[in-house]
Amino acid sequence: MAVTQKAQRIPLIAGNWKLNLDHLQSIAFVQKLAWTLQDARLDFRKVEVAVFPPFTDLRSVQSLIAADHFPIVFGAQDISEHDSGAYTGEVSGAFLKALDCSYVLVGHSERRTYHHETNEQVGAKAAAAIRHGVVPIICVGETAEDLEARGASAVPVEQLTVALEQLADGAGADVVVAYEPVWAIGSGQAATPEQAESVAIQLRAVLADALGPEAADRTRILYGGSVKSGNIASFLREPNVDGALVGGASLVVDEFAKIARFQSHVGV
Template sequence: MVPVITQQRKIMKRKHIVAGNWKMNMDYDAGRDLVKAVADKLQPSDTLVILGTPYIHLRNAASIIKDISNLKIAAQNCHQEESGAFTGEVAAGMLASCGVDYVILGHSERREYFGEDDQLIASKIDAALAAGLSPIYCCGEKLEAREAGTENDVVGAQVEAALFHLSTEQLAQVVIAYEPVWAIGTGKTASPEQAQDMHAHIRALLAGHFGQEAADGVSILYGGSVKPGNAKEIFSKPDVDGGLIGGASLKAADFIAIVDSF
């Protein structure tokens, strides 16, 4: 009798990721001290930790953490062109040359204050991937969409516009951060159930376009007032793979406590 071989779908193990977004905070000395403090307190683990710093810290931060395998550096933005007469802008290739591995793109503050739309963000994702950087792509709804019950439609449109033109190989380099705009810097936090529902929705959208295996390999972070006191419960949800941390990333003890929530 010929044995029957049952094949099971292989699910890629997703990375647990805690990424800090310093925003426009920390002068050079304070930033150097914060990177050193995080590096000193961080324990070896399977959790990937990313520090998203202003441009002035990137090179020095990359030098400080170069021997720590689970600690990486992210920029907070990049320009969509490789080079040119764009005074004040920084190209993705320039970031890569400083030892940067990740770049935060599509953050709600870039959308709100600098007029970045889905088309521009998609072009920045392309530029980052071409330079060998992994985008941390941010998406999320405002309060009016949440109250109107259209949050799935809003986030779905953002994900489609930013990511659906990519190949599955390119998608594998992308991290997604769901940030309900109404919970950023307000002290409000989406419930763990609300976060799980949206993360599952995003993963289902990816599965419908790229296939389930590709979708299962994408880390989706929650970004909205994550603190040491609520991180463990939020991270316990099956489709929440970590967090994009704002204010709490500016204090080494708080940030490490969030990392340790895994």
């Protein structure tokens, strides 16, 4: 399933702040980002820009974007698989929807590593997001050990397959997939565009099997792992790569703005 309707998929540039920036810093950051992109005349009809602050920042970001009508969307970094109840420290999809979150990350490698989240739990979290009208960004990716033992696509394909099996009504689900090779995150060593495209082709085939060919063709697949303004255009030239999940570079306004403006780069 290498041939896709890429032109119909609006690129998504998503900034994962991780455990950085408090609610006051988030206000200053989003203001500067919006002004920078508007000054650069970014056409927001051609690219979607999203930020993923810590939970404690979400209300501040929501209020700012709503009040100033900034053309930026936002999401959360995690979600509970439960809708309510005695689950200390959890945040439900209903709460995220009430804050106007458009997206939520599920299955990020740091959650899988530090909190031992399984593929089934990731799928349950994706299902919880969908129940409440929040689009899950399902994160998948292989470690260096996985890469050496099984190749690049085996683990991401397995992770996505199991996660999608948890969706009760997969055919109608709106999801995004983020391919982040764990060995590339924060290392300064990104995968090559060709490597990212090869895995994305396999992931789109999984989507076609689980959700149907039409849903697979409209689903955006992002690349993440040492993304920067100097390499973003090469990734977005690939037919099956529809955006980026940006980590460290998303914490620097000017650099993240340059990444969002990838379409201004020659040849894109």
